[in-house]
Amino acid sequence: MINCVIIDDEPLAREGLASYVREVDFLSLAGVCENPLELLPLIDRGAADLIFLDIQMPKMNGIEFLKILQKPPMVVITTAYPSYALEGFQLNVLDYLLKPVTFERFFKAAAKARDYHKLLTPDPAKPAENxxxxxxxxxxxxxxxxxxxxxxxxxxxxxxxxxxxxxxxxxxxxxxxxxxxxxxxxxxxxxxxxxxxxxxxxxxxxxxxxxxxxxxxxxxxxxxxxxxxxxxxxxxx
Incomplete structure (x- = not known):
């Protein structure tokens, strides 16, 4: 199970992403907020595996937030502005979703996160790999x-x-x-x-x-x- 958080200052965007998360059996919603600073303690202690992160937000935008994270989890950017794509990928984001986000596109990003999470997470039931x-x-x-x-x-x-x-x-x-x-x-x-x-x-x-x-x-x-x-x-x- 992948614990994910949603950070977006738009209520409708938060609700839409949260509903998508609930439809995906390998995702678990660990938190939702309109300001990245609200979930910073949760992310800093490693309780989030994946962030769905908006860019344009008051107080601190998504790019600024990514730059201050000491141990960033997987990140999928969700924004209405395609101009941030290059800067986002320079920060090693996993995917970049343009609003309005369809469920099909959301699921592709979630599946990519699942595959990458499996690469990083050893299965205790299997012998150690070399x-x-x-x-x-x-x-x-x-x-x-x-x-x-x-x-x-x-x-x-x-x-x-x-x-x-x-x-x-x-x-x-x-x-x-x-x-x-x-x-x-x-x-x-x-x-x-x-x-x-x-x-x-x-x-x-x-x-x-x-x-x-x-x-x-x-x-x-x-x-x-x-x-x-x-x-x-x-x-x-």
Whole structure:
């Protein structure tokens, strides 16, 4: 089930979208409001998987709202103004619906959200996969866990560095960390996660993976030494 919220300052638009949500069996309506600030706490704590977001609203428009989100969920823009399409997709929105929104068009956007949500949400009944998919711009990229070198977090997106190249996607570092195996990856800094098996060396406040130098913060240094070095250290006794 996908928990969604509707943010629109027009009562008829809110009612129409809410009625569509109730018709779709894999959507659950978690909140409706006319001002994005009203639902900000709900979104910040990760209680919403999908936002149906209007653009032109008083106090704060939809684009401004998207830019302040620390951990944005999936977003479908709903607006009467096609001129915002480019800026919306630059912010990695999932879809862009022009008002008046038909149910057919709404369902296509909802189905796209369902498919993307499945890619990000592991099924506990199934064995762990050795890969996952992420959305990079308009393309879905397959990433193998054992090819990841390290991950760098930057505000509301991450860059995944792998043996095949790098991928930039709109995810938080915390969200990605929760999906990575603890015995294979380790947080070394508030902005970096490293693949343990790919670490070539540690010196001072840095670790080395190939030609890359990654900072180790004081907060994580003891944990890094214990988990990466101590258990595998051959030392003269």
């Amino acid at each position: 890969y996952f998919f992420i959305k990079c711009g308009s393309k879905y990229e397959k990433v193998l866990f054992d090819e990841i070198l390290y991950v760098e977090g930057m505000q509301n997106y991450v860059t995944i560095y792998s043996t095949r190249g790098k991928y930039v996607t709109m995810l938080s570092l915390k969200n990605l960390e929760e999906k990575m195996a603890e015995n294979a990856f380790i947080r070394v800094h508030k902005s970096f996660i490293a693949a343990i098996s790919k670490i070539d060396g540690i010196e001072g406040g840095e670790l080395f993976i190939g030609s890359s130098r990654i900072p180790i913060s004081r907060t994580y240094r003891d944990q890094v030494i214990e988990q990466v070095v101590s258990k595998r250290l051959w030392d003269k006794k």
